[in-house]
Amino acid sequence: MAQPDFPPVGVIIPNFNGVHLLRRNLPSVIRAAAAYPGTCSIIVVDDGSVDGSAEMLRTEFPSVRVVVHEANRGFAEAIHSGVDAADAEFLIFLNSDVRPQEDFMAPLIRHLEKPEVFSVSPLVLDEDGRVSPVSWRCFRIKRGRLRSVRWRFDDLKSAAPTESLFASGGSVALRKSMFVALGGYLPLYKPFYSEDFDLGLRAWKRGWRTLLEPASRVVHEKKGSISENVAADRVRKTRVCNRFLLEWTHMPGKDLMLYLLPGYLFQLIGRLLRLDLVYVRGFFAALRRLPEALRVRAEIRKHQVLDFWRIVDAVERSFGLKA
Structure with missing residues (x-):
């Protein structure tokens, strides 16, 4: 029986041609939903699959609600x-290639009951049990680009929760009202990549925190539906394009002018010399969307209460990288 002090939870799983992933991982999600002390519903959104995913779900997992997009x-x-x-x-958003531990929900939801917390990430493990760097995210400017701060799980001073810059969109718990207030994932980053980074930054800039909860754990498979269904060059070009758009949207103007723009120039020259045309195409694809990124940047500033580096400093202090 559901305990009244645990709020209802909805689990949302996007799916595109991932029938084999759903068969493999959905049973773990169902067990976790049953173990959660409150009520929990599971929704799979089939995004135009042509592999029979929706039919399989209705037949083999009748307790799961299926929402169907006729086209991807x-x-x-x-x-x-x-x-x-x-x-x-x-x-809770879960990718179809994520397998949660049975008790992963309650530790995440407890944090969301605090009004200043927007989202919570579980500890993400790979298939060999190693902690993935996507569990905790923080970035600094290095060699002319915004780069991830390297860390090890042993660096955590304790197993206590710690602040993070954003939670991976593949495994995150969040508040629906805040997600809607932010406008959800922005069209700027379609079709995929960097939308979760952007979402976390927009929340932080409003003063809404993201946490990592090590007591909650999921396993993320190495190969998911994007890599299986989209050509590798397109995936990389999109990743490159969207990272530029993210920097132009969120980085302070001074850092863009003094550090990032010179870094772009040197990197483009180097990539051209190496004939890395996918990277170059990604840059120019982003450049074509610069006016849209600047409009988004202006809109974010209307609601901003914390600046980028103040957020980064807070995240590093919480983790224990700064005194």
């Missing part, structure tokens, strides 16, 4: 359809 719309729109269909305020 991309990760963000699949999540948005799931959010629209969910009744719960507290939501």
Whole structure:
């Protein structure tokens, strides 16, 4: 029986041609939902699959609600359809290639009951049990680009929760009302990549925190639906393009002018000399969307209460990288 002090939770799983992933990982999600002390519903959004995913779900997992897109719309729109269909305020987004531990939900949801917390990440493990760097995220400017701060799980001073710059969109718990207030994932980053980074930064800039909760754990498979269904060059070009858009949207103007723009120049020259045309195409694809990124940047500033480096400093102090 559900315990009344644990709020209802909705789990949203986007799917595109991932019938084999759903068969493998959905049973673990169902067991976790049953183990959660409150009520929990599971919604799979089938994003235009042609592998029989929706039919398989209705036949083999009748307790799961299925929302169907007749044509593929991309990760963000699949999540948005799931959010629209969910009744719960507290939501968990899981990719179809993520397998949660049975007790992973309650530690995440407890944090969301604090009004200043926007999202919580579980500890993400790979298939060999190693802690993935996507569990905790922080970035600094190095060699002319915004680069991830390297860390080890042993660096954590304790198993206590710590602040993080953003939670991976593949395994995150968050509040529906805040997600909607932020406008969800932005069209700027379609079809995939960097939308979770952007979402976390927009939340932080409003003063809404993201946490890592090491007591909650999931396993993320090495190869997911994007890599299986999209050509490798397109995946890399999109990743490159969206990282530029993210920097132009969120980085302070002084850092863009003094550090990032010179870094772009040197990197482009180096990539051209190496004939890395995918990278170059990614840059120019981003450049074509610069006016859109600047409009988003201006809109974010209207609601901003914390600047980028103040957020980064807070995240590093929480982790224990700064005194």
